[in-house]
Amino acid sequence: xxxxxRRAGSVVSNFAHRLAICVRLAIPIAASLAASxxxxxxxxGCVETAIRTAPFRVRPDSAESGSLQGPxxxxxxxxxxHTPIAGALIYAAWSFERGTGLTEPAxxxxxxxxxxxxxxxxxxxxxxxPPGTRVTEFTLLVYKRGFIAYRSDRRFADxxxxxxxxxxxxxxxxxxxxxxxxxxxxxxxxxAGTAVAAxxxxxxGDASAxxxxxxxxxxxxLRPGRSEGQYVVAAQLLTENDIKARTKYDSGFETGPLSxxxxxATYSSQHFKALGRPETWDVALxxxxxEPGKAQExxxxxxxxxxxxxxxxxxxxxxxxxxxxxxxxIGFLDIPRGIVVLMTCGSNQCVSQDDAVALxxxxxxxxxxxxxxTLGGAPTK
Amino acid sequence: MKRLAMAMALALVPATAAAWEPQTTHAGLAxxxxxxxxxxxxxxxxxxxxxxxxxLTIPPADAPALMTVLKLLSPTHGSVPDxxxxxxxxxxxxxxxxxxxxxxxxGANHFFDPATGAGWTAPDRGLTDKIRQVLGRxxxxxxxxxxxxxxxxxxxxxxxxQFHNQYAKAVSAATPGERSRYxxxxxxxxxxxxxxxxxxxxxxxxxxxWAAHLEPLGAGPDDLGSxxxxxxxxxxxxxxxxxxxxxxxxxxxxxxxxSKDGGGLADVIARSYFSPNTLPEPTRxxxxxxxxxxxxxxxxxxxxxxxxxxxEDGTTLRSPSGTCLARYRVEHDVLTFxxxxxxxxxxxxxxxxxxxxxxxGLLDFLLxxxxxxxxxxxxxxxxxGLGAGSLEILVEDERGVRTSIGNVQVPGTPGTPGAPGAPGAPDTAGTAGTAGxxxxxxxxGTPGTPGxxxxxxxxxATPPAGTRVVAVYRGTDVAGEPIVAVGAxxxxx
Numbered sequence: 001x002x003x004x005x006r007r008a009g010s011v012v013s014n015f016a017h018r019l020a021i022c023v024r025l026a027i028p029i030a031a032s033l034a035a036s037x038x039x040x041x042x043x044x045g046c047v048e049t050a051i052r053t054a055p056f057r058v059r060p061d062s063a064e065s066g067s068l069q070g071p072x073x074x075x076x077x078x079x080x081x082h083t084p085i086a087g088a089l090i091y092a093a094w095s096f097e098r099g100t101g102l103t104e105p106a107x108x109x110x111x112x113x114x115x116x117x118x119x120x121x122x123x124x125x126x127x128x129x130p131p132g133t134r135v136t137e138f139t140l141l142v143y144k145r146g147f148i149a150y151r152s153d154r155r156f157a158d159x160x161x162x163x164x165x166x167x168x169x170x171x172x173x174x175x176x177x178x179x180x181x182x183x184x185x186x187x188x189x190x191x192a193g194t195a196v197a198a199x200x201x202x203x204x205g206d207a208s209a210x211x212x213x214x215x216x217x218x219x220x221x222l223r224p225g226r227s228e229g230q231y232v233v234a235a236q237l238l239t240e241n242d243i244k245a246r247t248k249y250d251s252g253f254e255t256g257p258l259s260x261x262x263x264x265a266t267y268s269s270q271h272f273k274a275l276g277r278p279e280t281w282d283v284a285l286x287x288x289x290x291e292p293g294k295a296q297e298x299x300x301x302x303x304x305x306x307x308x309x310x311x312x313x314x315x316x317x318x319x320x321x322x323x324x325x326x327x328x329x330i331g332f333l334d335i336p337r338g339i340v341v342l343m344t345c346g347s348n349q350c351v352s353q354d355d356a357v358a359l360x361x362x363x364x365x366x367x368x369x370x371x372x373x374t375l376g377g378a379p380t381k
Numbered sequence: 382m383k384r385l386a387m388a389m390a391l392a393l394v395p396a397t398a399a400a401w402e403p404q405t406t407h408a409g410l411a412x413x414x415x416x417x418x419x420x421x422x423x424x425x426x427x428x429x430x431x432x433x434x435x436x437l438t439i440p441p442a443d444a445p446a447l448m449t450v451l452k453l454l455s456p457t458h459g460s461v462p463d464x465x466x467x468x469x470x471x472x473x474x475x476x477x478x479x480x481x482x483x484x485x486x487x488g489a490n491h492f493f494d495p496a497t498g499a500g501w502t503a504p505d506r507g508l509t510d511k512i513r514q515v516l517g518r519x520x521x522x523x524x525x526x527x528x529x530x531x532x533x534x535x536x537x538x539x540x541x542x543q544f545h546n547q548y549a550k551a552v553s554a555a556t557p558g559e560r561s562r563y564x565x566x567x568x569x570x571x572x573x574x575x576x577x578x579x580x581x582x583x584x585x586x587x588x589x590x591w592a593a594h595l596e597p598l599g600a601g602p603d604d605l606g607s608x609x610x611x612x613x614x615x616x617x618x619x620x621x622x623x624x625x626x627x628x629x630x631x632x633x634x635x636x637x638x639x640s641k642d643g644g645g646l647a648d649v650i651a652r653s654y655f656s657p658n659t660l661p662e663p664t665r666x667x668x669x670x671x672x673x674x675x676x677x678x679x680x681x682x683x684x685x686x687x688x689x690x691x692x693e694d695g696t697t698l699r700s701p702s703g704t705c706l707a708r709y710r711v712e713h714d715v716l717t718f719x720x721x722x723x724x725x726x727x728x729x730x731x732x733x734x735x736x737x738x739x740x741x742g743l744l745d746f747l748l749x750x751x752x753x754x755x756x757x758x759x760x761x762x763x764x765x766g767l768g769a770g771s772l773e774i775l776v777e778d779e780r781g782v783r784t785s786i787g788n789v790q791v792p793g794t795p796g797t798p799g800a801p802g803a804p805g806a807p808d809t810a811g812t813a814g815t816a817g818x819x820x821x822x823x824x825x826g827t828p829g830t831p832g833x834x835x836x837x838x839x840x841x842a843t844p845p846a847g848t849r850v851v852a853v854y855r856g857t858d859v860a861g862e863p864i865v866a867v868g869a870x871x872x873x874x
Contacts, residue, residue, distance in 0.1 A: 050601030055615070095404070095455035100603045101521055101595045102488035105404055105479065108455040134604060139457040151457075159620040187434065187469075188412060189620060191459035197468070201436075204469065208431040211421045256464040259441070271464070 050134040056152065056165045066167030068094065068138045072123040074170030076115045076142055076150075084119025085174055087370035088144035089236055091193050092123045095137040096130055106133040112195045112235045112255070114370060115142075124241060128252065140165070141190065143199055147174040148181070149190045156189050183207040194256050195235035198268055234270035234287040237341075237366045238359065243272060243283055246358050247349050251275060258284055266290055280326045280346035285363065288340040298340045299333040306331075315360050316341075321353055328356045332364065337371050402614040403479040403576065404458045409622030410579045410733070411478035411572050414740035415471055417625050423748050424470055426869050427552055428777070428849065429564060433471040437565040438558070441466045447569070450483050451476060458619050473565045475619075477539060477572020478579075489525030490537070491580035494589040495639045495647045496676060501525030504591045528577050528647070529638045539573030541634060544747060545855065545865045552853045552867045553773055557781040571747055575740045578637055578646060582736035583610055584728075585656035587647040588676070593657045609657070612725050613733065623734045629742035632860045637743050646739045652678035653700065654728060655707055660718040666711050672718070679706055687711060697724070704731050750866025752852045753835060756873075761840045762852045764866055769793035770856015772838055776847035776872070783851065787841045791856065847872045 051068050058066040072092065076085045090113040098106040107130060115121045121142075129135055140152035148156050150172050152165040164171075183206035190200055240253050251274065258269040267288055274281030288298050299318065303309055308323040316339075319332035326347040333340050343360055350356040415421075421432035429435040439462070441448040454460050460476035462468040468476075482488045492501040503521040526534050533541050547567035554560045580586055585593035585607060595605045617623075631637050631644070639645035643652070655661075661672035666687060674681065679700065689696035695710025698718070705724040709716060753763040762774060770791050775783040838854070854866040 050604060052604070091457075093455050093457045095457075099485040100605045102482075102485045103606060104483045104485035104488070105453045105455065107453050108457075108461075110456060134601060137455065139455070141457060154618055154620045161616070161618075161621070184416075184434070188459065188471075191457045193456035193461070194463045196456075197463060204431055204434045204436065208421075208434040211416075211432055211434070212425070259464045 051129070052134065052136050054138070054167070056167060058167045059169055060164065060166040060171065062166075068135045069126045070123055070138070070167065071125040072121075072138075072140060072170065073168050074121055074166075074172055076119045076121060076144075076172040076174060078147075079173035079175040084115070084117070085144055085147070086115055086117045086119060087232075087236075088115045088119075088121075088142050088147075088174070089195065089199055090114060090121045090123065091141040091143065091196050093139050093141075093193065094126050094135055095139075096133040097136045098133045106130065110193060110255070111239070112193075113239055114236050114366065117369060140170075141193070141196060142172050142174065143190065143196060144174060145199070146177055148177055149186065149200075150174060151189065151191075154189070156186070159189070182210055184210045195233055195270075198233040198235070198257070232287070232289065232367065232370045233268040234285045235268075236370060237287065237363045238270065238272075238283070238285055238343075240272065242362050243349070243359065246362075247351070247355055249274070249281070249349060251277070253283075258286070274346075274349065277348070278346075280348040282344075282346050283349055283359070284344045286342040290338045290340070292335050292338045295333060295335065295338040295340050299331065302331050302340070302342060312357075314357065316364050319360070321356070323353075328353055330356045330360045332360060334364070334367060337367065339367055339371075341367075402610065403482045404455055404460070405614040405619045406610065406617065406622065407478040407481070407576045407579055408458050408460060408475040409617065409619040410737055410740050411475045411575045412471065412619070413622050413624045413737045414575060414744050415474050417628065417737070417741045418744040419748055420470075420474075420744060423867075424564070427564075427851070427867060428557075428560070428781075428869065429470065431470070434469045436467050437470050437473055437561045437568075438462075438465060438467040439562050439565045443562060444566075450480050453483060454479050470564065470568060473568040474572040474575075477569035477574075478576045479572075480569070481539065481573035481576035486522050489522040490531040490534075491528055491577050492525055492586045492591070493528040493581055493638060493647050494587055495645065495651050497589065498527065499589065500527035500531075502589075502591060504595065528581055529635045531577055532574055532634060532638075537573075539570040541574070541747075541863065544570035544574065545863060548747075548867075549853050549855055549865045552851055552869075553775060553783065553785070555782055555784070560783075571744060574747070575743060578743050579736050579740055581638060581647040582650055582732050582739075583607065583656075584650055584654040585609065585658075587651040588656045588659045590656035590658045596657075608722075609720075609725050609729075612722055613729050616726055616729065617733065623730075623737065625738035625741045626734050627738050628745060629739045631742065631746065633862055634743075634746065637739055637746070646736065649735070650732065651676075654732070655679065655718070655720065657720055660707055660720065661709075663715050663717045666714050666716050672716060685709065685716070687716070690716060702731075704728060750854065750858070750864045752838070752854060752866050752868030754850055754852055754868045754870035756843060756850060756870055758843060759840045760843050760850055762838045762868065763835045764838050764854060764868075765835045766859045767791060767793065767836075767838070767854060767864065767866060768857040768859055768861065770854055770864075772852060772854045774839070774841060774850065774852045776844045777849040777851065778846065779848055786844055786850075787839065789839045791838050791854065793856070843872070 054066040054068045056066050058064045076088045077083060078085055091110065093108050093110040095108050096106040097103050109126060111123050113121060113123065123140065126135065142150040151162065153162055154160065155162050183203040187200060187203050187207050190196055240255065243249060253272040253274055255270065255272055258271045261267060261269065269287065270285045272283040288295065290298060303320060306322040306329060309320050311318070311320045313319055315330070315332040316334040319330065322329035322331070327344050328347060328350050329342065329344045331340065331342040341360070341363055343356065343363065345356045345359065350359070415433060424432045424435060429437070439447065448466065451461055454476065458479070460472050460479050489501040501522065501524060503523050531537050544567055547563045547570060551560050551564035551567050554563055584590070593609070594607045596608050597605055629637065631640070636645055639647050659675045661674055661681060664672040672681065686696050690709050690711045692710070695708050697705050698707045698709055700706055705727040707718045707720055708724060709718045751764070755761045760774065762772065772789045772791050773785055774787040775785050777783045849869055849871050851869040852867065856864065858864040
């Protein structure tokens with residue numbers, strides 16, 4: 001009973017504290033507490049957001065706790081050679097929760113990016129917390145084909161707690177993949193997120209075979225990315241921040257693949273759907289990765305099928321712009337890499353064609369960074 | 382070292398709490414159950430060659446409400462489908478385990494006290510709750526449906542009947558796309574049922590200790606929850622949940638939660654552990670210290686170590702197997718009991734593998750129905766431990782399209798529930814009569830072998846074309862429990 005009273009007392013004192021804060025914000029409490037609360041607190045902005053204490057340090061050499069809100073910075077290197085790893089997928093997600101006592105998940109916000117040539121990454125600060133929710137978790141995932149993925153919360157080797165993640169100047173050591181490791185375990189470890197799932201779906205066949213007690217032989221599975229070579233998905237090529245920096249758009253996007261065609265070994269898409277706005281605020285990116293000859297054919301098909309085409313050739317090997325009603329399109333072909341890109345941008349987002357071209361240049365820059373060699377293995381400019 | 386790491390993590394997060402966390406603990410429990418169960422092999426048999434890693438799709442347009450709810454989950458835990466509604470079978474199961482708490486009021490149906498048979502009852506917190514309601518914050522439900530009843534409740538969108546409906550269609554639907562959709566939905570329902578069972582591994586949920594779920598542990602005043610369950614999430618997350626040491630087999634669905642033999646998860650946990658507010662009551666030391674117990678079990682040893690309890694840090698009450706049950710100490714001549722984080726961690730290391738064992742058993746129970754198909758001039762379908770029900774046989778063509786080639790009523794054997802002459806048996810006279818009697822022994826078997834004797838259910842002519850024959854039985858088993866039994870066999874011409 002003593003314990004119960006003590007705990008109940010804590011609950012009450014917490015509410016008393018809360019009331020005190022709210023009361024200061026609102027009009028003075030009248031004689032009737034309930035009546036005042038009804039008329040004033042309900043409109044005083046007391047439905048607040050909260051952020052839990054982060055389970056990681058602010059810096060590797062600090063004892064101070066970091067912030068779940070971010071921003072986050074770090075560097076990704078090869079665990080064996082300590083050379084920087086460029087083009088690794090950076091996937092970050094914040095989890096929200098709401099409710100009291102009986103709680104429920106309340107959504108998530110994610111960020112997709114890549115490491116630069118020096119292996120550095122930066123995840124921007126969480127800019128908005130949905131009203132009435134609290135931030136309960138931040139998870140960083142780093143993935144590069146040929147390496148074991150990295151999670152900020154758990155280690156792959158023993159699935160134990162990771163204690164060395166830091167908000168700033170975090171050091172990510174990616175260990176090389178070994179054939180004796182389990183793909184089933186790795187897929188569970190990685191989790192999901194559409195960009196991550198697109199990059200790791202080649203492991204599905206191996207994982208399934210493991211559960212059957214067998215190993216896949218070469219040629220058994222032709223899922224995306226299973227064949228050797230580098231692999232890239234559309235989500236790695238353009239970020240929300242890229243768009244906002246160029247167009248000065250100050251609201252949010254819902255991101256994910258387009259629903260018209262599934263991601264495959266040769267195709268990937270990413271849709272930036274402007275929240276609460278018509279599609280003239282949207283941006284969409286389609287990426288084909290093919291043999292050079294097939295890439296040329298795909299590009300030529302686009303030229304013949306899309307309306308209002310004007311060939312400009314100012315991005316990559318060849319490029320065009322296309323316009324239909326309020327949607328601007330720009331496509332380009334990178335022959336050495338076998339890449340074809342088609343980007344569409346609504347006229348409210350890309351006010352001028354220059355905006356669309358500038359975003360396409362960003363995409364092409366990322367492609368060169370992520371795929372520094374051609375399909376034949378020769379370095380390209 | 383592992384305990385030290387956990388302790389350090391907890392020290393870094395001294396003040397956070399939530400419910401028994403759906404996206405970490407529950408998802409991890411469901412994953413471990415799936416990996417240890419027969420689910421992978423069953424999926425492969427039924428034409429989902431990737432098994433647990435087979436991508437399954439629910440087109441968002443077909444289930445907009447489900448997709449809206451799934452968007453509330455964090456993708457990093459592996460349970461959010463892509464824009465086309467596609468993810469691996471294992472992810473659909475964990476999605477079900479994660480979304481059973483949405484909306485939050487559903488969580489009130491995940492409690493059960495075997496001593497009283499009651500579910501959740503909102504604790505009366507007087508003025509606090511009134512203020513909460515005035516503030517418009519989520520008021521707690523007054524009552525919940527007891528967990529054993531919730532598994533079959535009509536108001537539960539992921540109840541047993543829903544699982545059976547979707548599972549049967551995942552075999553009998555015509556096209557691969559439809560079957561993929563139904564199987565994903567069946568796995569969501571199964572995951573939610575695992576969640577309901579798994580929640581009863583928390584002592585407070587089975588000892589009517591509702592107040593333990595309102596501990597002010599978070600950064601904000603609304604961040605109330607169970608410290609025990611939050612510690613589980615912090616220490617184990619999704620990925621660190623241990624696998625089962627065994628598989629629990631029970632005859633009836635309800636027995637996984639509670640049974641007369643005391644072998645249900647709620648029974649075991651309720652009698653083995655204290656919860657924060659059902660600890661032995663404080664007692665003045667003098668003569669024989671006999672603290673009053675809210676319930677007879679766990680019982681206190683005949684003699685407590687009062688000398689050790691007088692030390693500043695007190696001493697530990699342990700179970701016969703050495704697990705920490707509580708700390709106790711004497712201060713100002715009063716003996717008091719408490720549960721600290723380290724003690725809870727010790728309990729979790731024992732409880733979580735036990736919960737996984739029950740969840741694995743439940744998953745195998747849901748999938749226990751197995752039909753044997755042999756193909757020669759005739760297709761013969763056999764099963765074991767089945768009562769009265771209906772059987773459908775289908776043939777699959779090279780496009781993957783399945784067409785029904787026979788429906789029969791299986792009468793069951795005399796003495797089995799629903800069989801002719803048994804109380805409440807349906808009238809099966811006049812139905813297609815090719816089914817032979819299900820020659821089951823009538824003994825209640827384990828989920829792996831309900832009944833022991835394989836009996837021929839029907840025999841029909843082998844179709845001239847097709848790549849695979851499948852069969853679905855829906856009815857009751859020898860124990861009277863609803864069951865869907867399935868089987869598949871390739872056709873070679």
